[in-house]
Amino acid sequence: MVNEHSWRIHxxxxxxxxxxxxxxxxxxxxxxxxxxxxxxxxxxxxxxxxANGALFDxxxxxxxxPKPASIAFGLAGAWPTSLLIRLGLHPADAYAGMAAFWLGIxxxxxxxxxxxFFGGTRLIALFGSVIWMTMPIIWAHGGYSMLSLGIALxxxxxxxxxxxxxxxxxxxxxxxxxxxxxxVAAIVSVFMDGYTFMMFAVGASFxxxxxxxxxxxxxxxxxxxxxxxxxxxxxLAYVLxxxxxxxxxxxxxxxDFFRGWGLDLAFTAIPTKGMLWLPDLLGMGAARTDRLYxxxxxxxxxxxxxxxxxxxxxxxxxxxHKTKIATGVLLVAAFAFYMALGPSLxxxxxxPEALQLSRPGQQxxxxxxxxxxxxxxxxxxxxxxxxxxxxxASYRWxxxxxxxxxxxxxxxxxGAGRKEARIWLAGGLVLALLNLPHFERTWRSGVxxxxxxxxxxxxxxxxxxxxxxxxxxxxxxxWRNDFLANYVAPKAGFRTFNIGGDKNLAAARPFWPSEMRNxxxxxxxxxxxSSLKMLINDAADVIVFPYFNMxxxxxxxxxxxxxxxxxxxxxxIAALRALPxxxxxxxxxxxxxxxxxxxxxxxxxxxxxxxxxxxxxYPIVVGGGFAEAPYVLQEGWHSVEPKHVWSKSxxxxxxxxxxxxxxxxxxxKLFFWVFGASPSRPVDVVFSSxxxxxxxxxxxxxxxxxxxxxxxxxxxxxxxxSINISIPDATSPQLLKVSRDKRTLGIxxxxxxxxxx
Numbered sequence: 001m002v003n004e005h006s007w008r009i010h011x012x013x014x015x016x017x018x019x020x021x022x023x024x025x026x027x028x029x030x031x032x033x034x035x036x037x038x039x040x041x042x043x044x045x046x047x048x049x050x051a052n053g054a055l056f057d058x059x060x061x062x063x064x065x066p067k068p069a070s071i072a073f074g075l076a077g078a079w080p081t082s083l084l085i086r087l088g089l090h091p092a093d094a095y096a097g098m099a100a101f102w103l104g105i106x107x108x109x110x111x112x113x114x115x116x117f118f119g120g121t122r123l124i125a126l127f128g129s130v131i132w133m134t135m136p137i138i139w140a141h142g143g144y145s146m147l148s149l150g151i152a153l154x155x156x157x158x159x160x161x162x163x164x165x166x167x168x169x170x171x172x173x174x175x176x177x178x179x180x181x182x183x184v185a186a187i188v189s190v191f192m193d194g195y196t197f198m199m200f201a202v203g204a205s206f207x208x209x210x211x212x213x214x215x216x217x218x219x220x221x222x223x224x225x226x227x228x229x230x231x232x233x234x235x236l237a238y239v240l241x242x243x244x245x246x247x248x249x250x251x252x253x254x255x256d257f258f259r260g261w262g263l264d265l266a267f268t269a270i271p272t273k274g275m276l277w278l279p280d281l282l283g284m285g286a287a288r289t290d291r292l293y294x295x296x297x298x299x300x301x302x303x304x305x306x307x308x309x310x311x312x313x314x315x316x317x318x319x320x321h322k323t324k325i326a327t328g329v330l331l332v333a334a335f336a337f338y339m340a341l342g343p344s345l346x347x348x349x350x351x352p353e354a355l356q357l358s359r360p361g362q363q364x365x366x367x368x369x370x371x372x373x374x375x376x377x378x379x380x381x382x383x384x385x386x387x388x389x390x391x392x393a394s395y396r397w398x399x400x401x402x403x404x405x406x407x408x409x410x411x412x413x414x415g416a417g418r419k420e421a422r423i424w425l426a427g428g429l430v431l432a433l434l435n436l437p438h439f440e441r442t443w444r445s446g447v448x449x450x451x452x453x454x455x456x457x458x459x460x461x462x463x464x465x466x467x468x469x470x471x472x473x474x475x476x477x478x479w480r481n482d483f484l485a486n487y488v489a490p491k492a493g494f495r496t497f498n499i500g501g502d503k504n505l506a507a508a509r510p511f512w513p514s515e516m517r518n519x520x521x522x523x524x525x526x527x528x529x530s531s532l533k534m535l536i537n538d539a540a541d542v543i544v545f546p547y548f549n550m551x552x553x554x555x556x557x558x559x560x561x562x563x564x565x566x567x568x569x570x571x572x573i574a575a576l577r578a579l580p581x582x583x584x585x586x587x588x589x590x591x592x593x594x595x596x597x598x599x600x601x602x603x604x605x606x607x608x609x610x611x612x613x614x615x616x617x618y619p620i621v622v623g624g625g626f627a628e629a630p631y632v633l634q635e636g637w638h639s640v641e642p643k644h645v646w647s648k649s650x651x652x653x654x655x656x657x658x659x660x661x662x663x664x665x666x667x668x669k670l671f672f673w674v675f676g677a678s679p680s681r682p683v684d685v686v687f688s689s690x691x692x693x694x695x696x697x698x699x700x701x702x703x704x705x706x707x708x709x710x711x712x713x714x715x716x717x718x719x720x721x722s723i724n725i726s727i728p729d730a731t732s733p734q735l736l737k738v739s740r741d742k743r744t745l746g747i748x749x750x751x752x753x754x755x756x757x
Contacts, residue, residue, distance in 0.1 A: 011122055018126055022107055022133040024446075025437060026152075027142055028099035033446025034092050035099070036143030037453065038483055038554035042500045043078050043145050044091040045486025046071045050082035052490055058244065062490040064499035064508035065473065070245045072503035074146035076192040077102065091491070092453035102149045102192075107133050109156035113410065117162050120414030127425065128410035129155075131432050135406070137399045139437060140275065140302040147396070150193030154403040157200040158207075160185040164226050165204075165211045166325055174225045186233035190241045194250075198387050199400040201234050203332045210328030250503055252389040255343055258382045260294040260367035262342020263303055263395040264349060271304040277438045279304075291360060292350045294367040299395050303340075305402050307431045312405025315412035315424075323411060329404050336401035342394035343379035344372030452557050456484075457491070459558070460589060464544070465492040467585055467592045472541040473497070475516060477531055478523045481505055482550035497540070500551065513539040515630050518639070522568070525575045526627060532582070533630040535595050536612060543593040545569050562589070581611040610719050613656040618668075618754035632752075636725070638743055646675070647746040649730035652690055653723040655712075658754060663714040667755040668721065670710045675745035676729075676736050677702035683729050685747060687712070690722030711755065 007015075020029070027033045034040060046069075049060035058075060059068035071078050077098055084094035110129035114120040120128065132138075132155055141148035163178035189197040208230055212222055242248050266286075273285030288300045312333065319326045349372055355364050369375070381388050391397070409431075413424040468474060470493040476485055483500035497516060499508050509517060515533045523531075523545075534540040547566040548559030559565075573591050577584045581599045585592045599608040613631050620632065624642050633640075636651030655668055677683040687710060688697035694716065702708060714721060727746035733739040 007122075011126075014123070015126055018130050019104065019107060022103055022130065023100055025134050025442065026099070026103055026139045026148070027442060027446030027449065028096050028103060029446070030089075030093050030096040030100060032096075032450065033443065034096050034449040034453070035145075035148070036445065036555075037449045038551075039143060039145035040092070040095055040449070040453075041487040041554045042483050043071075043074055044081060044085075044095050045483075045490060045500070046074075046078040047081035047085055047094065048091055048487065048490035050079060051085040055086075060486075060490070062495045063486050064504055065495050065497055067508065067511040069499060069504055069508060072245065072250075072501055072507075073193050074191075075244070076188050077146045077149060090453070090457075091487070092450050096450075099149060103133065103152055106149075106152035106155050109153075109159040110410075113155060113159050113162060113407065114414050117166065118411045118414035120410065124414055124421070124425070125410075127428060128406075128413060131409070131428050131435075132403070132406050134432055134435050135308070135402055136276065136304055136435055136437075137302050137402050141298065144298065146193045147195060150189065150196030151399045151403075153189070153192060154196060154199065154203075154399065157185045157189055157196070158203065158403070158407070161200075161204040161207055164229060165208050165222065174221060174229075179225070179229050182229055183233045183236065186237040187240060190237040191244075195391055195393070195396050196399070197237070198391055199336070199397070201387070202335070203400055203404070204230065206332045206335065207325070207328050210331065211325070214324045214328070246507075249386060250390050251506075252383070253392040254366065255379055255383055256366040256368060257392045258342045258379070258394045259344050259369065259372060260365050261296075261299055261393040261395055262344060262346055262367075263337070263340040263398055264293070264300070264346040265341075266346075266348035267300040267303045267395075268309070268398070269304075269306045272300045275301050275437065276304065276434065277436045278433050280438070290362055290365060291356060294346075294349070294351065294371070295365055295393075295395070296362065298393070303395055303398050304435075305398060305405075307434050308402055308405050308409070311427055311431055312408045315405075315408040318412045319408065319415065322415065326408060326411060329407050329411075333401045333404035333408075336397045336399075336404065338376070339378060339381070339388075339391075340395050340397035340401060341376045341378070343376060343382060344369060345374045345376055346372055349373065456487070456557055460484075461488050461491045463587055463589060464488055464494070467587070468492065468494045468542055468544075470494060473539070474542045474544055475531075475534055475540045476544050476546055476550060477519050479516070479520050480549065480551050483554040484550040494542075498550070500554075513537070514635075515539075523572055525571050526625075528572065528575050529627050530630045532576075532579075532593075532612075535582075535593070536608060536631070541594065545573060545591045545593070547589055547591075559589075581608060606719055613654070613720065616656045618658065618752065620752040622749050622751060634722075636746075638745075644672075644748040644750045646743065646748050647725055647727070647730075648744050649727050649746055651725040651746065653725065654690075655721045655723065655752065657714055657717045657719055657721060661714065661754065661756065663717045665757045666714045668712040668714065669753045669755055670712065671707055671750045671753070672710075672747040673705050673707050673750070674702035674727070674747050675705075675733075676731055677704055679703050683727065686726040686728075688724045688726070690724045707750065 023029045027035045045063060046060050049062045050057060053061060058079060059070055061068050063069055081094045081098040084097050085091055089097065107129045110132045111125045114125035114128040133152060138148055138152045141151060160182045164174060164182050189200045208226060212219055271279045271285045273280060273287045279285050290296055293300060316326055316330050351364055383389060413421060413428060416424050472494045474494050474496040476482060476496060476498045479498050481500055481502060482498040485496050485498035486500045489496040497512050499505055513534050515530045519527060519531055531543055535543065547562050549561055549565065553559040573584065576582055576593055581596055583594050583596045598604060613628060616628050622640065622645050626640055629640050632654055633645060634652040634654045636648040638646045657663060674683050674685060683702045684699060685702060686697065686699045689695060700710065712723060730744050730746040732744050733741040
């Protein structure tokens with residue numbers, strides 16, 4: 001503990017300058033700069049959705065419909081941003097304001113660690129906080145949204161841990177405020193970022209266990225108070241998060257992902273060229289791209305840590321005999337860097353030339369074990385232990401290691417005598433200088449990121465608002481990981497099925513219309529009918545074909561791929577424009593497709609169906625060229641195969657009635673076979689009416705896999721005939737042990753013929 005005195009004017013000025021310096025380095029100055037924007041679009045999209053709704057509604061109702069979307073991570077940033085949007089700030093400035101708030105909390109917490117627990121002077125504590133807040137592991141993750149803030153907030157999280165585990169023996173008690181703050185830290189961390197939540201949980205557990213071993217004088221209080229509070233805090237945080245996202249955890253990832261994103265020791269020792277100001281000035285950097293290295297740029301641009309490692313280890317040798325907690329902190333650092341390596345040791349490990357040629361760039365980002373030097377032995381942790389098995393970017397564990405080493409540095413710096421303190425201050429200054437980004441580039445990038453938001457508002461959001469009515473349901477095709485959809489939909493006031501973020505996309509897809517799920521990436525005219533079925537079935541009001549990639553355009557606007565995307569979609573747009581029941585509007589950035597007004601109401605549905613399927617000619621041969629499949633095969637069907645289509649246990653057919661057919665005399669005949677039917681396993685198939693006012697059903701029993709035929713009467717049919725199909729004993733090839741196919745298969749429909757007298 002230290003004696004506090006009033007802040008002097010020069011200390012206040014230095015603190016304000018230091019804080020604005022931290023905001024500058026992290027490109028988070030409200031109304032001036034912004035971090036790299038792609039994930040900022042993702043976050044502010046959720047924020048705008050929340051701002052459009054009730055104050056304490058933490059779900060997005062405008063993106064990823066029909067199910068309300070919970071933000072996969074970062075609620076602790078998205079919701080405060082929504083509050084600033086409600087106050088009238090532009091989403092970009094609201095995000096920067098939110099980031100500035102949490103960076104301020106992180107900086108103040110780092111200051112308090114040095115000042116309160118290590119006894120540093122006010123200026124030493126302030127300097128130590130600046131060293132932490134300018135680490136590349138923080139600012140170089142600015143484009144990853146809440147991950148950057150979560151790493152910065154390690155100082156806040158561990159401040160609460162120090163308060164709970166490292167209290168003064170003279171007090172012999174844990175202050176109620178320390179207990180409350182620990183609960184707050186655990187909840188903030190789980191809703192900020194999953195990676196740093198795990199780092200907090202693991203690091204705090206290390207420190208608690210170490211304190212139990214080495215501080216017998218407070219062991220009783222730790223056992224009675226700190227241990228239960230530690231367990232309950234993280235248990236409560238986990239339960240709240242699981243309730244919010246609607247499931248206990250996310251899916252585990254391939255161990256090759258952990259290996260590809262593992263920390264290469266060369267990245268730690270030698271900085272990446274173009275990232276750091278002083279190392280580039282001294283010619284110390286190495287050029288790195290995903291052409292040669294596994295993982296992605298974040299692995300090698302954020303992990304330069306040799307100076308903090310050397311200074312941290314030196315600090316430990318100076319304080320390990322004076323402060324018991326020092327060795328516990330070093331153990332945290334050692335474990336963190338061990339986990340950061342991932343399943344395999346890498347020292348400047350590169351892709352073989354054959355792999356570079358066959359699968360360039362991100363196509364070969366995952367790393368097979370044969371390309372590494374040796375196993376590290378921690379693969380079982382990443383594969384088997386909950387929480388650890390979703391931390392797929394292994395290198396991010398280095399954030400905890402760097403923070404722990406920073407703790408050792410400020411511990412040594414704060415406790416040093418006047419002469420030695422000068423040496424440590426000089427070492428800290430060198431460390432800070434080595435970690436700084438390029439000043440002019442940082443400023444320009446931050447300003448341009450904010451300007452990009454303004455341009456998207458003027459050029460894209462405004463144009464979408466002119467052609468799409470508030471509240472309409474919109475589909476952007478082809479769909480991808482659509483970060484821009486998060487932002488433009490709630491900003492323009494409409495609702496969309498599309499959503500950005502791989503976890504949010506995975507959560508939304510099961511609830512999408514079935515015909516939408518196969519319309520990702522490349523589109524072609526053969527998929528026209530599948531896309532239009534959403535309009536015809538009233539699942540969507542509008543289809544938008546953007547002439548830009550809704551993920552990559554979040555990195556750069558104006559879009560660089562506008563011409564190529566337009567040329568790819570033109571055959572599709574031309575085919576849609578030729579259909580008489582559609583209204584197609586084109587702008588420079590996108591095409592909007594909707595039903596013509598005379599086909600939109602429920603009373604106009606018969607006319608719409610006539611327009612859509614009235615031109616289908618019999619016989620209908622089911623196969624790869626069956627363009628009308630989305631309308632004929634209504635529900636309960638698997639994907640069309642080259643010569644047939646399998647039904648599920650329940651299915652529905654919608655068949656057009658030819659205009660030139662006397663329905664009293666004409667009929668239809670289905671040709672199909674039944675899966676798994678044999679003399680020893682007879683299978684019943686029930687066909688029945690799917691229309692009100694028409695009572696018809698027929699049951700057949702198949703005893704072989706041969707082709708069967710069934711006649712369907714057209715008497716009194718008008719425009720279409722709706723047929724329900726039920727196979728109660730339908731099963732899968734896997735259950736019948738004929739293949740590994742897990743699909744439930746009923747009948748295989750081959751063709752449909754018209755029967756005339």
